[in-house]
Amino acid sequence: MISSTAAHVRNARRPSIGVAKLFRTTAFKLSFAYLAVFATIAFVGLGYVAWNASRALDDQIASTLDAEINGLSEQYSAGGLRRLISTVERRAGEPGASLYLVTTPAGEHIVGNVGALSPDLLAATGQIEGAYARRGESDSLDHDAIMRIFTLPGGFRLLVGRDVVERDRLRSVIGRTFLSSLALVVILGVLGGWFVATRVLKRVDDMTESARRIMAGDLDGRLQVAGNGDELDRLAESLNAMLSRMGALMQGLREVSDNIAHDLRTPLTRLRNQADEALRSAKGPDALRAALEAVIEESDGLIRVFDALLMIARLEAGTIRRTMMAFDVSATVREVGELYEALASERGMVLSIDVEPGLKMLGNRELAGQALANLIDNAVKYGVSTQGTSEIRISAMRDGEEIRLAVADRGPGIPEEARTRVLERFVRLEESRSLPGFGLGLSLIEAVVRLHQGRVALEDNAPGLRVVMTFPIAEADEAAR
Numbered sequence: 345m346i347s348s349t350a351a352h353v354r355n356a357r358r359p360s361i362g363v364a365k366l367f368r369t370t371a372f373k374l375s376f377a378y379l380a381v382f383a384t385i386a387f388v389g390l391g392y393v394a395w396n397a398s399r400a401l402d403d404q405i406a407s408t409l410d411a412e413i414n415g416l417s418e419q420y421s422a423g424g425l426r427r428l429i430s431t432v433e434r435r436a437g438e439p440g441a442s443l444y445l446v447t448t449p450a451g452e453h454i455v456g457n458v459g460a461l462s463p464d465l466l467a468a469t470g471q472i473e474g475a476y477a478r479r480g481e482s483d484s485l486d487h488d489a490i491m492r493i494f495t496l497p498g499g500f501r502l503l504v505g506r507d508v509v510e511r512d513r514l515r516s517v518i519g520r521t522f523l524s525s526l527a528l529v530v531i532l533g534v535l536g537g538w539f540v541a542t543r544v545l546k547r548v549d550d551m552t553e554s555a556r557r558i559m560a561g562d563l564d565g566r567l568q569v570a571g572n573g574d575e576l577d578r579l580a581e582s583l584n585a586m587l588s589r590m591g592a593l594m595q596g597l598r599e600v601s602d603n604i605a606h607d608l609r610t611p612l613t614r615l616r617n618q619a620d621e622a623l624r625s626a627k628g629p630d631a632l633r634a635a636l637e638a639v640i641e642e643s644d645g646l647i648r649v650f651d652a653l654l655m656i657a658r659l660e661a662g663t664i665r666r667t668m669m670a671f672d673v674s675a676t677v678r679e680v681g682e683l684y685e686a687l688a689s690e691r692g693m694v695l696s697i698d699v700e701p702g703l704k705m706l707g708n709r710e711l712a713g714q715a716l717a718n719l720i721d722n723a724v725k726y727g728v729s730t731q732g733t734s735e736i737r738i739s740a741m742r743d744g745e746e747i748r749l750a751v752a753d754r755g756p757g758i759p760e761e762a763r764t765r766v767l768e769r770f771v772r773l774e775e776s777r778s779l780p781g782f783g784l785g786l787s788l789i790e791a792v793v794r795l796h797q798g799r800v801a802l803e804d805n806a807p808g809l810r811v812v813m814t815f816p817i818a819e820a821d822e823a824a825r
Contacts, residue, residue, distance in 0.1 A: 375537025379530065386529050387522075394518040398511060402490065405506045406471060409492045412442060412504045420496055428502070429455045442506050443476065443489055449499030458503065460485060466501060469493055473508070488512070547576050551583075563591050615642045668796075670818045673703040673712070673747055677740045680713050684720045684736075691724060693734040700741050704818040707796040712815075715792040718785045719751040719811050727753025727808060746798075747817050752810040763802040789813070 420428040425446075432444045436457040445456035451466050459479035465472060471492045475485035491505030551567050558565045566587060567580040622635030681697040688695040705712075716738075723736045737752045758766060767790045786800075789811075793800045798815040 375533065375540055379533030379537060382533060383526060383529055386526055390518075390522040390525060394515065394522060397518060398515055401511045401514060405490050405508075405511075406492075408442070408506060409471070409490070409504050413492060413494050413502065416502060416504065417494065417496075420502075425496075425498070425500060428496075432456060432502075442504060443491065445501075445503040447501045447503075449501075451501075454500075456503070458505075461503075465491070466493065466503070469495070476505070544576070551576075551580060558587065563587075563594060611642060611646055615639060615646070618642065668707050670704050670706050671709040671712075673705050673740060673749070673815075674699045674701050676709055676713050677716060677738060677749065680716045680720065681738045683717070684724060688724055688736055691728065691734070693724065693727070693736055695720075695736045696738070698737070698739040698741075703740055703742060703747050705747055705796070705815045706818045707815065711792045712796065715789045715813065716749065716751070718789050719813075722785055722811075723751050723753040723755070723809075727755035742817065743814075745817055747815045748812055749815065750810055750812045752805045752808060754805065754808040757804060757807060757809040758802060760804070766802070767800065 416428060416431060419431045423430075429446060432446055433455050435441055436444045436455070441457065443456075443458050445458040445461075446454045447466060448454060457479050458476050459481060460477040462474050462476075462485060465474050465476075471490065473488065473490050476487050476489055476491075477485050478487065487507060487509070489505040489507045491503055494502045494504070496502055547568075547570065554565055554567045566584045569577050569580045569584070571577065618635060618638050622632055622639075677699050678697060681695065685695050720736065720738065727736060728734050735754050738750070739752075740747065740749045742748075767786050790800050793813050793815070796815050798813060801812045801814070803810040803812060
């Protein structure tokens with residue numbers, strides 16, 4: 345089944361980055377949303393600049409008109425209509441002059457450079473904007489101007505204005521700049537969104553392809569990490585860590601299967617031979633009873649092995665994690681240590697306990713106690729010294745934000761090159777094969793410690809072995825629960 349799936353994946357075409365697929369990507373949608381926001385900001389910003397520039401120019405024209413009218417009014421007050429006409433005639437002939445017009449009360453032109461106006465303009469008062477024609481040109485009203493009309497004593501009217509061609513030219517320039525800038529923002533935004541979405545989609549497709557290979561049976565495959573630390577890298581690293589953990593569990597399952605096939609063959613064979621021997625040669629009820637008792641004892645040993653394997657599997661799966669709570673490590677260490685004092689004394693060993701009071705950790709009290717009991721049991725079993733008094737020392741101390749729980753003996757110890765291997769299931773050293781056991785004690789201890797997010801270290805006790813379990817200490821709020 346796996347091989348056919350792998351073949352299917354190998355023969356499948358790599359997904360292409362099409363336009364429709366690109367438009368459906370989250371990266372492109374986000375880029376389009378950012379583009380809309382930036383375009384709106386550019387539209388409002390440029391529009392505000394254009395409005396302010398036009399308003400500032402209108403204000404400048406109005407100020408100029410006010411100054412012109414005040415000056416001409418002073419000329420009229422000082423010299424009458426004749427002086428006003430002379431002044432207007434002189435100013436109207438200057439290059440770049442403003443618009444001037446003096447009319448009779450009936451609206452007849454007296455002097456000025458304005459040739460024609462809309463009929464209703466002279467009747468208006470104040471500042472107005474309208475069409476006009478310059479004197480000497482056609483009567484077509486093809487110019488626009490901002491004008492101010494002032495009524496003089498005697499009913500004569502004075503018009504002063506400024507052509508708005510500069511303002512219209514500025515508005516045109518601003519409008520073209522506005523449109524070109526907005527178009528540039530849109531083009532750059534689309535190209536940027538295309539570029540970003542294409543890169544993101546390519547990385548997602550690479551991750552998808554890697555995931556398909558892994559699902560097809562390539563359990564050693566991992567997702568690619570670009571190395572730039574972005575969210576896709578963090579996702580890939582998390583998934584790779586998950587895959588590594590799954591790979592370790594699968595490897596452990598394979599090892600357990602192999603170990604069961606090899607290491608349990610001997611006790612099962614011995615169990616069968618005992619039963620067969622009892623059937624063939626047992627004479628009398630007493631012999632049969634003794635054979636049955638041996639079979640039961642051997643069966644109990646096998647049941648303990650399977651219970652230990654089941655417990656290790658449950659610990660590695662993390663199903664017991666929800667039962668964790670803060671408990672007193674100091675009290676647990678003392679209680680478990682006191683249980684082994686009598687057994688150690690029977691074997692001629694001195695068992696000492698050195699525990700710092702008040703140590704608390706978050707975990708499962710029964711499992712932590714069982715791990716400690718396994719260590720002490722191993723120390724009692726293998727820690728007999730050949731050089732004098734045997735000693736087992738149990739200690740629990742705080743080390744920064746951690747609890748260091750150690751069991752040390754004065755036995756032969758474990759060679760440094762074998763300390764990592766003995767943590768595996770069913771591993772036993774040659775010198776300990778004559779003693780009862782199946783090599784699952786240290787594996788169970790490591791599983792318990794890993795469940796509690798700690799670590800196990802096997803150290804030289806010179807002579808002997810020192811096993812250190814390190815656990816994170818419970819925070820104040822956790823310890824209070």
